Amino acid sequence: MLGIDPRAARITWTVFLVLLFIDLAWMARTTLLVFTIALLLAYLLHPLVELARKLLPPKWPGALAPALVYLSGLTIITAAVLIIGTRIASEATLLATRLPEFVHQRDHFLDDHLPTLLAPYKEQIATALSGQLETGKEMLLPALSALGKGLVDQLSTLLFAILIPILAFLIELALTDIRGAVGTLFTRDEHQQLAQFIVDDIDKLLGLYMRAVFLLALATFTSHMLIFGAIAVPYAVLLALVCGLLEFVPVVGPLSGMVIVSLVAAFSGYPHIGGLLGFFLAYRLFQDYVLQPYLYSSGIEMHPLLVLFGVLAGEQVGGVTGMFLSVPLLAVFRVIYRRSIEAKET
Numbered sequence: 083m084l085g086i087d088p089r090a091a092r093i094t095w096t097v098f099l100v101l102l103f104i105d106l107a108w109m110a111r112t113t114l115l116v117f118t119i120a121l122l123l124a125y126l127l128h129p130l131v132e133l134a135r136k137l138l139p140p141k142w143p144g145a146l147a148p149a150l151v152y153l154s155g156l157t158i159i160t161a162a163v164l165i166i167g168t169r170i171a172s173e174a175t176l177l178a179t180r181l182p183e184f185v186h187q188r189d190h191f192l193d194d195h196l197p198t199l200l201a202p203y204k205e206q207i208a209t210a211l212s213g214q215l216e217t218g219k220e221m222l223l224p225a226l227s228a229l230g231k232g233l234v235d236q237l238s239t240l241l242f243a244i245l246i247p248i249l250a251f252l253i254e255l256a257l258t259d260i261r262g263a264v265g266t267l268f269t270r271d272e273h274q275q276l277a278q279f280i281v282d283d284i285d286k287l288l289g290l291y292m293r294a295v296f297l298l299a300l301a302t303f304t305s306h307m308l309i310f311g312a313i314a315v316p317y318a319v320l321l322a323l324v325c326g327l328l329e330f331v332p333v334v335g336p337l338s339g340m341v342i343v344s345l346v347a348a349f350s351g352y353p354h355i356g357g358l359l360g361f362f363l364a365y366r367l368f369q370d371y372v373l374q375p376y377l378y379s380s381g382i383e384m385h386p387l388l389v390l391f392g393v394l395a396g397e398q399v400g401g402v403t404g405m406f407l408s409v410p411l412l413a414v415f416r417v418i419y420r421r422s423i424e425a426k427e428t
Contacts, residue, residue, distance in 0.1 A: 115403060115407075116246060116249065117249060118407060119246055120246045120247075120249035120250040121250070121253055122288065122292050122410070123246060123247065123250040123292075124250040124253040124257065125285075125288045125289045125292045126289075126292040126293060126296055127151055127152070127155065127254070128257070128289060129289065129293070130151045131147050131151050132147075134148075134150055134151055144255075145255060148254045148255060149251070152251050155247075156247070166319055169320075170319050170320050170323060173317040173318075173319060173320035177317050177320065177346070180350070261281050261285070264277050264278070264281050265277050265278055265281075272425070276421060276422070276425045279421050280417060280418055280421050283417045283421065284414055284417055287410075287413055287414070287417060288414075291409070291410055291413065293377070294374075294377035295329065295330055297377055298329045298373065298374065298377060299326045299327065299329040299330055300326065301369075301373060302322075302325050302326045302329045302336075302339075302369075303323060303325065303327075304322075305365065306321070306322035306325045306326070306365075307319055307322035309361055310322055310343075313354065313357065313358070313361075314352075315343070315347055315352060315358065316346065316347060316350040316351075316352055317346060317350075321342070321343045321346060321347075324342060324343070325339035325340075325343060330406045331393065332389055332392075332393050332405070332406075332408075332409045333390050333393050334390075334393055335405070336366065336369075340362045340366075343358070343362075344358060344359065344362075388412065389409055389412070392408035392409055392411070392412045393405045393408050393409070395408060396408030
């Protein structure tokens with residue numbers, strides 16, 4: 083009657099709601115991030131919870147199995163912190179005090195390590211290296227200083243470290259109800275069936291992805307700590323931890339770890355940079371062609387260019403955390419898109 087096209091009005095209203103949802107999600111991004119990490123942690127530990135449920139008598143309370151798993155995990159983490167935490171803190175403190183010195187060692191470093199082929203470009207390389215060192219000093223120095231002083235002094239970090247496992251435990255208890263609630267959002271049988279397929283695929287995907295990434299990170303940290311210690315790399319445990327944590331960042335994380343370790347070792351006067359690079363090359367070949375295909379199996383099936391795009395876009399949106407979350411989010415969207423297309427074709 084007013085000359086308004088009902089279809090155009092519905093589209094406009096839908097676009098408005100989507101934009102409103104995105105705006106609200108952005109404003110609540112910290113809370114959503116905490117819940118997302120807790121969800122991924124729940125998926126990481128879910129197989130152990132299921133194993134504990136099978137081993138415990140059926141009459142025992144259902145919450146006992148996840149409680150035992152989470153308490154065991156907390157005990158293991160506490161023991162690891164007690165064993166190597168002091169070493170990491172001392173190395174972090176020492177590196178934090180020396181990091182500003184690396185900026186002033188630029189020319190000496192290039193004279194010792196720059197290949198003859200690149201000698202004509204020494205000034206350009208020196209300028210780029212200085213910029214990277216200044217950026218690294220601004221980014222790493224506060225983090226290393228905080229790590230050296232102890233995370234207990236960082237109240238917000240401690241609160242998140244406590245809150246995330248608690249949320250993961252509560253999510254684990256509610257996983258079955260969450261899966262069932264997804265189907266009730268739809269009234270038509272075919273939509274409920276499609277939603278169930280999507281939920282099952284996402285369950286499998288997130289569980290496989292988190293277990294694979296965690297095992298890759300653990301393997302990287304353990305192997306690098308042993309090798310770095312054996313060949314006397316400076317700050318061996320701290321740098322191994324950096325490499326292990328960067329495994330959670332797809333594509334660019336392992337490369338960044340190699341660059342960071344090589345630069346820190348070179349600026350610290352380590353004489354066997356060639357052997358260190360050889361170890362990195364051998365480990366990457368083993369991981370990329372043996373360990374990683376075995377762990378990922380048929381879980382994350384995305385083109386490397388799409389993964390790289392997601393990592394770079396995630397860094398722009400959410401920094402390192404966005405880089406870590408980009409791949410599982412893209413994989414979830416891929417599952418939804420693929421299942422929706424298959425439903426339309428049948």
